[in-house]
Structures are given as structure tokens and as C-alpha cells.
Amino acid sequence: MEKDQLAFGEETRLEIIFAAKSYSNQVTRRPLIVTNETSPDSLHHVRINAFVYADPDSTDPIVITPYRFNISQYGEPVRDQLFFQIKNVSTEDVELTVVEYPTDLMTLTMPTAVPAGGTIDGDIKLTASAIGLEFEKSMTVEVKDPVRSRFTIPIMRRIYTASP
């Protein structure tokens, strides 16, 4: 959290990290935010939902590979880009929207439509200020199908330096 004291009109951002571990199927978490409020309705929860899967090829209507984006640095030269593919495993064309990704760390390039049975290529490229950072973030995309299927891909970066 950026700030824990807020005057009237001020905002802060609270990052909730979800570790999928070995969970499977539907998982809901409701973290509680404790404040100095005294009103009766001062209990504030936020809610996150996830559908945790074990088999990366089991998702529908799209399959994203790799199913984890690891853009770690293992030495020279600088690694600042990662390519991925999205395959449409359904029999209908699908449209995609990017719900969120860490825009302060990277730029994302990908088509927003995948023909039935087809595959598209996309990539993420780190910003100059993110190259020296380690992080664990994620990207969420949504398919414009009747159930608004969502897919969240972890994006991690570690910097490994060669031992002397």
C-alpha cells in the first residue's frame, strides 16, 4: 500500500497478491481492510475470484502459451522482451480485451481478434525503468463470449547475477 493515512479526498492503492498454490477450481478470497472508522458499516472487504487450473492446455475458448510469463534476467545481454501466443481452440472467432497489466513496467502488443482455430502472436516489452527491477505481477485478458471468460497470466522477473 502506498499510504496508510489519507486526508479527505486522498486516494491510495492496495495491491492484493493471490498465490494459487495447489488450489483447484473456483477460489474466492475476501481480505478485510481494518481502519479507524467508527460507523457501524465500517467493515470493508474486497473480493477476488479465480478459477485455478492444473492443466495449462485445458482452458477454453483460448489457450495462452507460455502459461507463465517469466522474463527473468540471467546475465548479458539484457532481456526485456517476451513473446507469447494465444490459440483459439473454439469453433468461433473470438475478440479479446486487455483488462489490466502493469503499464508502469511494460508495454503490451497483441491483436484483439483470434479466428476460430487460429493463433495470434503478442509480446510484452519492459520499460527502461523496469529493466533493473524484480517483480511478480499479472496480466488479465477477457474474451467477449457470453460468459466473459477471463484469463490471468503471472508475469515475473528475477535478476540473476553470475557468481564471481
Next chain:
Amino acid sequence: MIEMKKNVVQFWSLLSMICLGLVLLFSCSDDATGPDDETACKFDGPRLEIPDTAFDFGFVPQYSKISHTFTLRSIGCDTLLIDKVLPG
């Protein structure tokens, strides 16, 4: 003749007062510190507002770590202290 002059003076006096009233009315309606001002706090004490309280990640691979950022806003007249966040 005198009576007619009196009527003209009264007419102009009345017109001036109406104009003055209209000017005052419109200048008051633009007053930024009025009671309906949206920038003024409406709640006594500290008060937290969370514009979006839920997020759906959808499909997530096992053994991965993902994150979402919620926005927290203070809308009370007193300073809001966020003591802790308990995992749910």
C-alpha cells in the same frame, strides 16, 4: 406633467432593483462554497470508500502468483488510518 415624471422615475427605480436582484441571484448560484458543493466532505469522522470492491481473475494456473490493485479513497472529514489488511 409632474405626475408623469414621477411615474418614469418609479419605473426606472423598479427596473434597477429587478436588475440588481437578478445579478445577485446568478452570482450566488455559482458560489463554489455553497452547501451542495461536491468537493466538501459529507461524513463526520473518518470514512473509507472503495469504488470497485471485487475483481475476477478468471482462469489462473496452479502455483502462480498474481495480483490486482484496488483503489481506496477517504471521503470522511477526519483523517482515515488504514491499520492493517487481514487475509480473507
